[in-house]
Amino acid sequence: MSEVRRFLGDARLVAARDLRIEFRSRVVVGQVVPFALLVLVLFGFALDADHRTLRTFASGLFWVAVLLSALLAVHRSAALEQSDGTLDALRMSGLPPAALFIGKATAVFVQLVVLEVVLLGGLLVLYGVQVVDPVLLVVAGLLAGVAVAAAGTLYGALASGLGVRETLLPILLLPVLAPVLIGATRAFDDALGAVAVDGWAWTGLLAVAALIATVVGALAHGVLIED
Amino acid sequence: MAGRDERPGTTGSRGSRLLGCVALASLVVLGVLAFFLTGPDVRIHPTTGEEFGQFDAVRMLYLHVPMAVLMYASFMLCAAASVGVLVKRTPWWDVMAHSTAEVGTVLCGLVLVTGSIWGRPVWNTWWEWGDVRLMTTLVLFLLFAGYLALRRTTTDPRRQERQAAVVALVAVLDIPLVNRSVAWWENRTLHQRSTLEELKIEDLTLFTLMFSFLTFGLVVWWLTLQRFRVGWLERAAIDHAVGSAIADRRSETSADELDAAIGVTDEQVGEASP
Amino acid sequence: MGDRYRGGVPVVELRGAVALLGNFPALAGVDLTVESGEVVLLRGPNGAGKTTLLRLCAGLIRPESGSVEVLGHDLVHERRSVRRRVALLGHSTGLYADLTVTQNVYFWARAAGLTVAEATQRVASALLRMGLSERLLGQPVHTLSAGQRRRASLAALVVRRPELWLLDEPHAGLDQSGRDVVDALVGDAVAAGATVLVSSHELERVAGLGPRVVTISGGVVVDDTGPADGGGPRV
Numbered sequence: 001m002s003e004v005r006r007f008l009g010d011a012r013l014v015a016a017r018d019l020r021i022e023f024r025s026r027v028v029v030g031q032v033v034p035f036a037l038l039v040l041v042l043f044g045f046a047l048d049a050d051h052r053t054l055r056t057f058a059s060g061l062f063w064v065a066v067l068l069s070a071l072l073a074v075h076r077s078a079a080l081e082q083s084d085g086t087l088d089a090l091r092m093s094g095l096p097p098a099a100l101f102i103g104k105a106t107a108v109f110v111q112l113v114v115l116e117v118v119l120l121g122g123l124l125v126l127y128g129v130q131v132v133d134p135v136l137l138v139v140a141g142l143l144a145g146v147a148v149a150a151a152g153t154l155y156g157a158l159a160s161g162l163g164v165r166e167t168l169l170p171i172l173l174l175p176v177l178a179p180v181l182i183g184a185t186r187a188f189d190d191a192l193g194a195v196a197v198d199g200w201a202w203t204g205l206l207a208v209a210a211l212i213a214t215v216v217g218a219l220a221h222g223v224l225i226e227d
Numbered sequence: 228m229a230g231r232d233e234r235p236g237t238t239g240s241r242g243s244r245l246l247g248c249v250a251l252a253s254l255v256v257l258g259v260l261a262f263f264l265t266g267p268d269v270r271i272h273p274t275t276g277e278e279f280g281q282f283d284a285v286r287m288l289y290l291h292v293p294m295a296v297l298m299y300a301s302f303m304l305c306a307a308a309s310v311g312v313l314v315k316r317t318p319w320w321d322v323m324a325h326s327t328a329e330v331g332t333v334l335c336g337l338v339l340v341t342g343s344i345w346g347r348p349v350w351n352t353w354w355e356w357g358d359v360r361l362m363t364t365l366v367l368f369l370l371f372a373g374y375l376a377l378r379r380t381t382t383d384p385r386r387q388e389r390q391a392a393v394v395a396l397v398a399v400l401d402i403p404l405v406n407r408s409v410a411w412w413e414n415r416t417l418h419q420r421s422t423l424e425e426l427k428i429e430d431l432t433l434f435t436l437m438f439s440f441l442t443f444g445l446v447v448w449w450l451t452l453q454r455f456r457v458g459w460l461e462r463a464a465i466d467h468a469v470g471s472a473i474a475d476r477r478s479e480t481s482a483d484e485l486d487a488a489i490g491v492t493d494e495q496v497g498e499a500s501p
Numbered sequence: 502m503g504d505r506y507r508g509g510v511p512v513v514e515l516r517g518a519v520a521l522l523g524n525f526p527a528l529a530g531v532d533l534t535v536e537s538g539e540v541v542l543l544r545g546p547n548g549a550g551k552t553t554l555l556r557l558c559a560g561l562i563r564p565e566s567g568s569v570e571v572l573g574h575d576l577v578h579e580r581r582s583v584r585r586r587v588a589l590l591g592h593s594t595g596l597y598a599d600l601t602v603t604q605n606v607y608f609w610a611r612a613a614g615l616t617v618a619e620a621t622q623r624v625a626s627a628l629l630r631m632g633l634s635e636r637l638l639g640q641p642v643h644t645l646s647a648g649q650r651r652r653a654s655l656a657a658l659v660v661r662r663p664e665l666w667l668l669d670e671p672h673a674g675l676d677q678s679g680r681d682v683v684d685a686l687v688g689d690a691v692a693a694g695a696t697v698l699v700s701s702h703e704l705e706r707v708a709g710l711g712p713r714v715v716t717i718s719g720g721v722v723v724d725d726t727g728p729a730d731g732g733g734p735r736v
Contacts, residue, residue: 084598
């Protein structure tokens with residue numbers, strides 16, 4: 001039991017550190033969130049659309065914006081461990097890699113939730129969508145957030161950990177997240193009343209994806225940051 | 228990596244040449260079977276008497292289906308080899324994982340292309356976004372394209388073999404999704420549940436299909452073997468370069484230089500260098 | 502953390518250690534034994550392999566061949582149990598630029614497994630020992646000078662009370678008082694029974710502690726004066 005408590009304590013330590021760094025540097029709030037809103041606006045320009053078209057595509061555009069912004073957030077999270085020997089220091093600290101993974105993924109998750117909330121506000125205001133099923137919306141949004149944060153943290157460690165080029169992150173991560181994109185979009189379609197699909201079934205898929213990403217990430221993180 | 232068996236600078240051997248010839252001959256036989264001996268898929272509607280079916284397009288069966296099955300096989304081998312990398316840490320597994328992933332990705336690309344060509348006459352579209360199997364196969368292709376991109380980022384295989392193994396193991400998680408998608412999302416795919424059940428398959432058609440599995444099995448075996456040997460020679464070349472670099476490094480300690488710099492006698496240098 | 506090694510027990514034992522950086526053999530077969538309580542000064546020309554040797558002893562690099570034992574553990578298979586007991590001061594600081602000095606040092610103390618109370622107490626005394634003024638402690642690390650950062654990263658190592666110190670050019674880029682702090686730290690460590698491997702161009706600075714001098718060049722040990730005064734310095 002104390003093993004578990006120690007593990008969670010380590011994870012919390014790391015999550016608190018990452019969030020404290022974000023709180024002090026405001027990179028995600030100051031740069032990533034505005035970027036996400038910008039993407040929403042660009043979709044509006046590009047589709048040259050009236051509210052009806054935008055409402056039809058709202059959930060897809062929302063999740064594409066989330067994924068693109070998540071790439072930045074993940075990159076930022078991974079870059080923290082790249083700066084000035086901090087990764088070596090972490091490896092020397094004896095923190096279990098799984099706890100490190102859970103901590104970092106939690107911090108990314110919190111940032112993604114903030115991002116999703118702001119983007120949702122953008123959808124309501126800019127695209128004029130209406131929320132039909134708020135419970136489904138919240139559950140699907142949180143589960144997809146877990147999946148994106150976990151997979152992103154794992155691949156972020158890969159793409160920054162040992163000198164692999166950073167341009168690799170999108171092409172490795174986005175295909176992995178494709179099922180999450182599909183599931184989250186369908187669930188939001190239902191929650192926003194855009195398309196008649198069974199959103200809860202897709203939310204089940206998101207739950208499975210979140211679980212797999214978290215477990216695989218916790219197991220594999222040590223391999224990626226060690227050597 | 229001492230004790231590496233030093234092969235001559237070729238990827239061919241008597242066995243693999245024979246295998247290549249047999250595979251080539253089988254391809255010719257398969258061509259004859261598929262294009263001339265088997266008939267087109269023509270069925271007569273029982274009530275109206277109209278002809279329907281896939282006609283000549285059904286011949287794509289002998290390309291598309293064996294390639295898809297062998298793609299699964301290659302990726303599963305890649306997954307197994309990646310587990311080997313993580314557990315054993317020997318270069319054999321890593322070269323194996325790389326080879327099977329590369330062959331599998333080529334097959335995956337061909338499956339997508341042949342599927343698209345087949346889809347045009349049969350489904351009346353090159354590409355169907357709503358088809359889950361098509362989507363999951365595309366994702367699989369992209370995942371392994373990423374894997375191969377990762378493998379190209381450095382010439383030092385030691386550093387990335389374990390990372391690559393993780394990426395491969397994550398990528399193969401998509402395989403059950405591809406394979407089961409037709410059953411799980413029955414109404415979201417144009418793919419048949421199982422070709423063998425749905426198509427009206429005659430004896431010769433069935434034989435040709437089985438023969439195509441065998442033929443492409445041989446081709447894929449040959450390709451993987453060749454790719455493995457290329458990879459193995461690459462590793463041997465790197466090991467050789469490292470080995471001579473170590474020897475150079477040991478002899479780089481010139482006694483004169485050191486004497487000038489720190490005043491060490493030749494005798495001590497001799498003792499300390501093994 | 503338990504068992505401290507007493508004199509005569511090897512803390513570091515390298516046999517034929519080869520380490521690669523990419524495909525370049527930075528270490529081409531190093532044999533080196535360091536006993537408990539010794540202070541070993543590593544020297545050699547640039548590119549000799551000093552940094553790689555220290556990183557190898559820290560378990561950050563996997564030996565390509567040969568064996569590496571640190572604190573009685575084989576570093577290939579049991580790195581994790583060793584690392585917490587080893588401190589490596591490299592060329593980088595290991596500090597998060599956006600956090601304050603105190604936040605950084607406290608984080609590393611907690612990461613090393615100290616309880617909140619232990620960490621709080623040790624962080625305060627380590628920061629004091631490193632001579633960082635009260636005013637600096639609340640500032641983000643990126644506003645500090647290189648010398649102040651070096652002190653902060655030393656503080657982050659001191660809190661762990663390591664049994665083996667690996668110091669890579671600890672004096673580089675420090676002013677006089679910074680150098681004195683490093684020397685005092687080595688003195689403290691030795692007094693506490695720790696073992697120190699230090700690479701430095703400044704032989705005379707560490708010579709006061711009567712260290713054994715090991716010269717490496719071309720990735721091998723070319724000269725080893727052996728344990729100074731017979732059994733390593735005891736203060």
